[in-house]
Amino acid sequence: MLFDHFQLRRNPFATRYVASARLAPRDSRGRVLDLPAIVDRLGAIGGSGAIEGPHGTGKSTLLFHLSEVIAAESRPVVRIRMRSQGDALGVLLAMRQAPRGGLACIDSWELLGTVGRSMVRCMARGLGIGLMVTSHGPTDLPTLVSCRGSRALLESLVGQLPGHAEWFGTTIIPADLDAAIVEAGEDLRKAFDMLYDRFERSRAGAPR
Amino acid sequence: MRFPRFFTKKRGHRRTDSHAWGSFAEGLFYALLVGAGVVFGLLLVTGAVSYAPADPDSVVLQRGYEWWMWLLTLLIPVALLAFGGSGLVRVVRTWGKSQEHRAAASRTVILEGLAGPSPVAGHPGVPSCDNLENSPGIVLRYRLPIESPENWTLVGFGLFALLWNAVVVVLAVGVGADLIGGTTDWLLIGLLVPFVAVGVGGVVLFVRATVLSTSVGPTHVEISDHPLVPGMSYDVRLGQGGAHLFRSIDLGLELEETATFRQGTDTRTQRLVVRRVPVSRWQRVQPVPGGSFEARVAVTIPADAMHSFSSENNAVQWRIVVRALPDRWPEFTRAFPVVVLPVKAVVTTSPSEAVEALE
Amino acid sequence: MNAADAQHGDDHIPARTAQPFPRIELRFGHPGRGYDPGEWVTVEYCIEGLNGERPRALERSALWYTEGKGEEDIGVHSFERFATAETIDRVVPDGTFAIQLPTSPLSYEGVIVKIRWCIRLRVFFESGRDHVSEHVFSVGRVPPSILP
Secondary structure (H helix, E strand, C coil): CCCHHHHHHCCCCCCCHHCCCCCCCCCCCEEEECHHHHHHHHCCCCCCCEEEECCCCCCCHHHHHHHHHHHHCCCEEEEEEEEHHEEEEEHHHHHHHCCCCEEEEECCCHHHHHHHHHHHHHHHHCCCEEEEEEEECCCCEEEEECCCCCCCHHHHHHCCCCCHHEEECCCEEEHHHHHHHHHHCHHHHHHHHHHHHHHHHCCCCCCC | CCCCCCCCCEEECCCCCHHHHHHHHHHHHHHHHHHHHHHHHHHHHHHEEEEEECCCCCCCEEECHHHHHHHHHHHHHHHHHHHHHHHHHHHHCCCCCCHHHHHHCCCCCCCCCCCCCCCCCCCCCCCCCCCCCCEEEECCCCEECCCCCHHHHHHHHHHHHHHHHHHHHHHHHHHHHHHHHCCCCHHEEEEEEEHHHHHHHHHHHEEEEEHHHHHHHEEEEEEECEEEEEHHHHHEEEECCCCCEEEEEEEEEECCCCCCEEEEEEEEEEEEEEEEHHHHHHHHEEECCEEEEEEEEEEEECCCCCCCEECCCCCEEEEEEEEEEEEECCCEEEEEEECCCCCCCCCCCCEEEEHHHHH | CCCCCCCCCEEEEECCCCHHHHHEEEEEEECCCCCCCCCEEEEEEEECCCCCCCCCCCCCCCEEEECCCCCCEEEEEEEEECCCCCHHHHHEEEEEEEEECCCCCCCCCCCCEEEEEEEEEEEEEEECCEEEEEEEEEHHHHEEEEEE
């Protein structure tokens, strides 16, 4: 049946399955993060903090899930995703939508530049809203969480992907994860990319 | 009264406004470059000459300027004169001539009429054909645009080399003046070294690209109809210029997938050719001197071909691809995008009948 | 509804949901779920496991989406929302509807780009939570691309 055909040809490493919203955030040992505890820590460090870590270590994923937890507590949340320095003005305009006591979640804090970051911090102080941002290294905001990629984390994330029991051990084997982590280092986004290709090649019957 | 527009947005790589006004503007641009070269050169020369106070009728060069200083100093104005002059000559030669006129001058006969109206829209996700159908062919109905014209790469290399070396010249003049004055600015000299290295590299790249472009010549592809439909055959005419022998020329169809992912500051685009349909191969091809190698073949779109698709971050695209291996030059590939429509829709039962069947 | 034909689609359950979620059984007019462009797709569905919780709205849509290594793009071909008491009673817990497919895009099993068609049902509850069920079908007969 065609539906079975589609089931077989679904690649679990496709973007729609590994994108930020889909996977539960975990620490470098693969353990599920205690999101409410992190939210409490955000309050303890003054209401603003940074999720820092190298490329592909789950910063955006964690930012999204934390913002969901905070929004569920009925606290207003504004989510801002930056793609270039030109988005700086958009960030300032978006922050104005957050009422006092709200939280602005900004992905890619460094793109704002020194001047932009100062302006955003000033505006946040003036408006009485908190900031939760992602960055690739230590910033001018206190560090809320440090994200690191690892083999254990990759394995636990792979375990969350759809149909894991059907293809893990056959189409994708543990040695593929080893090879991906060696090649990609801490960048799990890159590791997923490689596993995507590995999955397609395995399915096509290509030799390892 | 409609004022001429010199800077009309081009559809793809073609002009959309008056050819005459466009040529005039282009000529004006090159004339300005020539003028800038003359002015700049004169300023440099007059700044380096003076007259002997004792004999006002005599002009002498200022002392302290060696021959290599002259070479460096005059590099920019000479470059401006050369670039602007060649462009002016080209504009004058092609002034007032249509593409067909130019083709007729090279003894090519126009066989087909001009393009008809574009197909009616109604294929969601299928990219527009406008940019692919706005240039009539000389022999066949349409002339396809090349995917990444090497001319722009050449212009890019040239501009980079020009601008970078202008900075190098300024630095070099500064260093030279210091040395002549008896002072040594090691910081400036240290800065000059990498700049010169990059400048030389830029010139080498530009010269190499120019030689390659002029040696292998342009590639033209025309097609008898567009957009394309799976299962149908089309006439394709290939024209390959060049002065030298080609060991082989391959013409084929390719299906390429493109996927773009963005997360934070990362933007990754991957392209993958998933299907190749060889069409024809020629070996030991020698273009006609002053002309080009020409061939006409039939290209059949596979009956089970996926149609062209384009969305914000993903694309599935067909291309006619020409791969050529010139003798003593590296192989090059030139791609000409085409649009393939989906197979015709089938309207079967009405919804009420289908619901009854379900029950 | 014939249980042999009914399919449970991909149910998207938000991670924070602690309450039991409903199950949506959906049957396509074509058992093989394969259609040609321009054809009518008829669907019969049944929402189970509501446990007395009354939905406040239902959305039914037919859309295509991309899957692969790129960001997901979607194109909504058909969309209906039922949010009043009268209309909700007509479409919950079961209903039937039909949509005519466009000429494109066709379903495509590429390597780094795939195009899928699906029927998506989204149920909204008074408590504020929502539940999405996606049921894939195919349009056209384009063979899968293989890794070169």
